[in-house]
Amino acid sequence: MATETAKRITDIGPPNYEKFLPPVIKRNYGKWQYHEGIAPGVLCHVSESGERLYTVRAGSPRLLSVDTIRLFAALADKYCGGYLRFTSRNNIEFLLEDPANIEPLRKELFDAGFPVGGTGASISNIVHTQGWIHCHSAATDASGLVKSLMDRLYSRFTEETLPARVRIAVACCLNMCGAVHCSDIAILGIHRKPPKINHDILKKVSEIPTVIAACPTDAIRPAVVGGKESVTVIDEKCMYCGNCYTVSPAMPLDDPENDGLSIYVGGKVSNARTAPKFSKLAIPFLPNNPPRWPEVVDAVANIVEVYAGGAKKFERMGEWIDRIGWPRFFELTGIEFTRYHLDDFKHAGLTYARSTHIRY
Amino acid sequence: MPDDERRPTKLLDQLEEGPWPSFVTEIKKAGEKNPACNDLLQQLESSYEEKRGHWKHGGMVGVRGYGGGVIGRYSAMPEQFPRIAHFHTIRVNHPSGWFYTSDALRTLADIWERHGSGLTNFHGSTGDIIFLGTNTTELEPTFNELTQAGFDLGGSGSALRTPSSCVGQARCEWACYDTMKLCNDLTHQYQDEMHRPAFPYKFKIKCSGCPNDCVAASARADLSIIGTWKDAIRQDDAAVAEYAAAGLDIRRDVCDRCPTRCMDWDNGKLTIENRECVRCMHCINVMPKALRPGKERGAVLLIGAKAPIVKGALLSSVLVPFVAAEELEGTVNELLKRLWDFWDEHGENRERIGELIQRVGLANFLDGIGLDPTPEMVAAPRDNPFIFFREEEAN
Numbered sequence: 001m002a003t004e005t006a007k008r009i010t011d012i013g014p015p016n017y018e019k020f021l022p023p024v025i026k027r028n029y030g031k032w033q034y035h036e037g038i039a040p041g042v043l044c045h046v047s048e049s050g051e052r053l054y055t056v057r058a059g060s061p062r063l064l065s066v067d068t069i070r071l072f073a074a075l076a077d078k079y080c081g082g083y084l085r086f087t088s089r090n091n092i093e094f095l096l097e098d099p100a101n102i103e104p105l106r107k108e109l110f111d112a113g114f115p116v117g118g119t120g121a122s123i124s125n126i127v128h129t130q131g132w133i134h135c136h137s138a139a140t141d142a143s144g145l146v147k148s149l150m151d152r153l154y155s156r157f158t159e160e161t162l163p164a165r166v167r168i169a170v171a172c173c174l175n176m177c178g179a180v181h182c183s184d185i186a187i188l189g190i191h192r193k194p195p196k197i198n199h200d201i202l203k204k205v206s207e208i209p210t211v212i213a214a215c216p217t218d219a220i221r222p223a224v225v226g227g228k229e230s231v232t233v234i235d236e237k238c239m240y241c242g243n244c245y246t247v248s249p250a251m252p253l254d255d256p257e258n259d260g261l262s263i264y265v266g267g268k269v270s271n272a273r274t275a276p277k278f279s280k281l282a283i284p285f286l287p288n289n290p291p292r293w294p295e296v297v298d299a300v301a302n303i304v305e306v307y308a309g310g311a312k313k314f315e316r317m318g319e320w321i322d323r324i325g326w327p328r329f330f331e332l333t334g335i336e337f338t339r340y341h342l343d344d345f346k347h348a349g350l351t352y353a354r355s356t357h358i359r360y
Numbered sequence: 361m362p363d364d365e366r367r368p369t370k371l372l373d374q375l376e377e378g379p380w381p382s383f384v385t386e387i388k389k390a391g392e393k394n395p396a397c398n399d400l401l402q403q404l405e406s407s408y409e410e411k412r413g414h415w416k417h418g419g420m421v422g423v424r425g426y427g428g429g430v431i432g433r434y435s436a437m438p439e440q441f442p443r444i445a446h447f448h449t450i451r452v453n454h455p456s457g458w459f460y461t462s463d464a465l466r467t468l469a470d471i472w473e474r475h476g477s478g479l480t481n482f483h484g485s486t487g488d489i490i491f492l493g494t495n496t497t498e499l500e501p502t503f504n505e506l507t508q509a510g511f512d513l514g515g516s517g518s519a520l521r522t523p524s525s526c527v528g529q530a531r532c533e534w535a536c537y538d539t540m541k542l543c544n545d546l547t548h549q550y551q552d553e554m555h556r557p558a559f560p561y562k563f564k565i566k567c568s569g570c571p572n573d574c575v576a577a578s579a580r581a582d583l584s585i586i587g588t589w590k591d592a593i594r595q596d597d598a599a600v601a602e603y604a605a606a607g608l609d610i611r612r613d614v615c616d617r618c619p620t621r622c623m624d625w626d627n628g629k630l631t632i633e634n635r636e637c638v639r640c641m642h643c644i645n646v647m648p649k650a651l652r653p654g655k656e657r658g659a660v661l662l663i664g665a666k667a668p669i670v671k672g673a674l675l676s677s678v679l680v681p682f683v684a685a686e687e688l689e690g691t692v693n694e695l696l697k698r699l700w701d702f703w704d705e706h707g708e709n710r711e712r713i714g715e716l717i718q719r720v721g722l723a724n725f726l727d728g729i730g731l732d733p734t735p736e737m738v739a740a741p742r743d744n745p746f747i748f749f750r751e752e753e754a755n
Contacts, residue, residue, distance in 0.1 A: 010512075013551055062483075064482055065478055115381075214710065
């Protein structure tokens with residue numbers, strides 16, 4: 001209770017970033033002139049002052065023990081005055097002034113199991129969610145999928161050999177904590193069965209009007225079941241989004257036999273060339289097959305290889321598909337086009353082809 | 361003391377093979393110091409065996425005076441795995457741009473080793489430092505040590521979520537405004553909105569310095585602040601010539617990829633019709649030594665992005681086509697006040713602001729927040745004739 005005697009501090013917000021910036025950045029803040037990639041995973045930023053900053057980027061599993069964090073801290077002390085940062089895709093970046101330190105740092109990182117890469121026309125680290133490690137609504141695990149995918153795609157991280165960057169993201173349910181919906185390749189954990197309602201506890205653990213209102217398709221109705229106030233689900237109207245489960249623990253959807261993965265492709269957030277766009281359904285269902293998810297890994301690797309072989313330089317996945325057309329995408333990848341690819345939710349008609357522009 | 365002997369994890373052990381760094385190795389590493397991590401690993405092994413999660417639906421836990429920042433997490437198998445019976449997540453607000461010193465990282469590591477599992481995420485999807493797994497009784501002591509060290513909790517629930525920004529002017533020549541400063545200032549300004557959930561649903565702010573949008577503001581932020589510029593692209597002809605001499609096919613790879621075809625490459629001279637340029641960044645991305653954003657810099661403000669839950673995913677759409685960098689913070693603050701007032705008044709429970717706009721219509725939304733419609737807000741005007749004219753305009 002010793003800490004209780006100190007004055008309790010609240011609402012101080014995050015520490016000011018300025019105290020974490022290396023001197024070379026403080027001197028050149030807002031004055032950077034250009035940058036170039038000098039090797040995969042190594043960037044050089046040049047200031048108007050002529051000063052140079054070298055960034056060495058390494059992949060991480062995102063889930064880190066405090067000892068690995070201490071290892072990164074020690075490497076930063078040894079090679080770059082203790083200054084480092086993380087990227088929005090969970091890579092770690094060491095910020096060096098002395099280019100002579102790049103190679104020894106790269107080697108130490110590699111020897112410790114952390115590959116340098118993820119810049120330019122590569123597959124950077126996979127943005128992902130908690131999965132079975134720490135989430136109640138996960139239809140699959142995210143970390144295991146990412147590990148399996150990155151093992152297979154490893155050289156696409158350490159080399160810049162693709163037509164353009166390929167952003168992959170994994171979300172283990174439709175809540176999409178990882179906001180995968182605008183990725184070159186999005187892997188999404190899905191359910192395929194309506195919730196199994198626990199009528200015994202529903203009234204106790206949730207508010208019935210809230211449960212009913214949570215459903216985007218109005219599939220949930222109030223009902224008295226076995227004398228208990230509860231709800232029913234119109235199965236034909238349920239698309240297994242899990243929204244009701246978010247507001248009520250009595251509406252679980254998980255189902256080991258039927259849960260699985262779906263793959264969406266061709267999204268982007270950058271405005272470069274073409275506007276940001278959503279990823280579109282490529283594969284509606286693949287089995288949930290831990291610990292290595294071979295069906296998912298094969299499917300993603302196949303899409304990456306077909307894209308790498310067919311896209312022109314600078315074409316992102318979605319831009320390549322726009323050029324060749326979806327029929328050819330399905331033909332080249334060998335992915336089956338099914339009734340599930342036809343949108344039947346809101347604004348579905350916007351996705352129907354409304355021209356005679358057809359490639360034969 | 362519970363049995364500390366680690367039972368085999370045959371499935372997860374397979375994820376220690378292969379070249380990519382392994383999260384299983386990280387959990388085992390943490391398990392050498394904190395046996396709760398061994399329980400975590402074994403519960404996860406049973407998830408891998410049974411293909412289902414073993415966490416209960418959340419629960420209300422937190423630190424005194426805050427309504428968020430801690431995500432309650434309880435094992436559904438507490439008898440088998442008592443050390444993760446409570447295993448709550450603490451969201452710690454990251455510093456802008458995710459910059460750290462080694463000392464700051466060690467401070468965080470030491471706090472978390474004393475009070476929690478020793479497992480972290482650097483970082484969570486919204487940007488926070490994630491402390492993964494501790495008991496209810498450790499929450500307040502962890503919080504006290506964090507604040508003593510200058511850190512605070514991030515957002516959760518129906519609140520302002522932890523704002524995030526790209527690396528911005530700290531290390532990027534393309535940043536059209538100071539993203540890290542704006543992110544930091546907004547975060548400090550709205551501590552109450554972050555820590556005491558009072559909104560209809562979550563609200564995210566993301567600051568990207570240029571249209572490359574490295575923090576995915578377009579896809580993920582209710583308010584997306586994306587840097588751009590108004591004047592001409594700055595062009596260094598000598599550097600353009602160097603790219604050409606080095607083998608870059610400027611016609612094919614730059615001019616022909618320009619979405620408005622506003623560039624021409626003729627006789628070794630690159631010309632840009634800047635009035636036609638939509639500031640997409642492609643040419644600048646390809647030739648960063650030769651082309652730079654102009655000097656009249658600022659940002660576009662876009663509204664309403666979200667993931668699919670509840671009624672479908674949305675990308676942000678233009679709300680204010682340009683705000684000069686020096687006016688950005690004031691404008692954003694004024695706009696947030698109007699947005700939150702309107703949302704507070706008209707938003708339904710669990711309705712993101714983007715879904716509210718879909719429901720009431722952009723025109724009514726603009727009336728509500730006091731903005732005039734402009735053609736930059738739409739890809740095209742409506743193509744249907746079903747117009748609701750105002751009564752006073754047609755009598």
